[in-house]
Amino acid sequence: MSPEQKPDSLMTAEGLRFDGRRPDEMRPIQMEVGVLKTADGSASIRQGKTYILAAVYGPRELHPRHLTLNDRAYLRVVYRMATFSVPDRKRPAPSRREREISMVIANALQPALFLEEFPKAVVDVFIQVIQADGGTRCAAINAASLALADAGIPMKSLVPSVAVGKAEGTLIVDLGDEEDKYGQGDVPMAILPNTNELTLLQQDGSFTREELVEAIEMGVNACRYLHELQKDALKRAYSKRATEEDDDEEDEEYDDDLETDLGEADIMEDE
């Protein structure tokens, strides 16, 4: 990769960003579900040049045992960057930054999950950054929540996440690497779209009160857009598997099957 250069200006005279986006425009995003065969659930995301894989294993037996939580499953998130994911080779040892981001991602995902259904077990989420171009923690949350859904972990909702930043006084959504490095600040956030709860909110750089409120608003809107993409990616993955010669004559037989399949006992439990 060529040595990177600081762009002369992050914003053009026409009010566009240096890569030609409008301030509230996201980079092109592709999400895919079920990309890894051996994982219980997996997803990949490409967001601009950022490329991330997320794999979920479990719920499964927790080792080491002393981490066991008796009332719910333990959510173990490991965020790692490949050595080749950044221009200067990243040293392969886990860094302080990776450990912190792992924790931040776990905290962002946890409120959405019904971990209390699997006491004493563990849900492992492995996030591998293949190529980093800014916004990796947010992209990682997007991919991880898809992978969790793919693994069949019960959850309140998918968790979309995006960063809003500031460059030359303008609030901009979904920072690229240069905007992240040379901009004036950065507010990553994640939401639960059903309730508009924020599950992640960090900030670096300085924002006025008004700017921060507006930034959160822009972020929430962007998250809603991302949420649609996530839902689409999931449905795409599953309806593709479903369509194999699905002759849609309405059939008594199938419905009856489903009834017995789940066992009546399930339904009565909550009475």
Added chain:
Amino acid sequence: MAVYFQKREVVVPGQLLAEGRYRSSFGTWMDEGGKIYSTLVGLAELRGNTVKVVALEGVYIPREGDLVIGTITIVAGNNWKVDIDSPYLASLHANNALRRPYADDISQYMDIGDVIAAEIIAYDRGTGPFLGMKGRGLRKLTDGMILEISPAKIPRVIGRRGSMINMIKDQTGIQTMVGQNGRIWIRAPTNEILQLAIKAFKMIETQAHTSKLTDRVRQMLEEGMAEIQGKEPPSKDAVDEEEPSEPEPVEESADASTSLEVEEPAKRMEVEAEVEVVEDDAGPVAEEKSEEANETEESDTKDDEEVKEK
């Protein structure tokens, strides 16, 4: 009162399914306002006024009464620890498996690596699953093979009151036990038939959420069996050799939720001699289950009435 999904629609976590006087059940959650959302990727279903989502993925979570197929991983004093492909290691106490008196060293009956068919006799959030082997067909599995598929697909493999699994048995003449934990034990007369049966189970796994599956599997099996029989008649002899004069186990007790598949008696005796697996008080298991089913059905209708009254 409104429902926001089509029948059998693929829904995603967080998708609004219904609001108003609906009841939330498996795969859904209800917020304070009475709105019901999905918690899983799956197929949404409305039955009466109960909304549920049939999962397409997921690990096996034990339930009392389930038949499971497990591997012994630890022999610990008077109990075995059994891997049942679930987040929790199951425990099988010697009292629940052997006829007393039994020797102090229980590893002489079953040892690490042995594969067993057992029943979950107790499980809740606090106490890990406990297994029992005092039931019809519950024993150490010494031959045949184990096929692993996704546990979420097992109900489809069994079918409505065993329709799918019985059809497969009738078509291929294999002996099989279907564990709710996604493991299927198969014993087939020939390798070709074994491969065919595996193909059938794999087909069910990949097409579990499509309709008219039983018919398609039957067709596939009929074609496959015709090919095997047409192609090589000597396989007939092989059948006779391996299975001397054994009638097919046609009688079936299992409904979908229990699926205690009946083993043919002759083979069972063999194994019994080998391992002291007690199987006497087996009959009631299936009966109990069907009674349970009836009960729940009754209460189901009762609930409907209640809701109407409200």
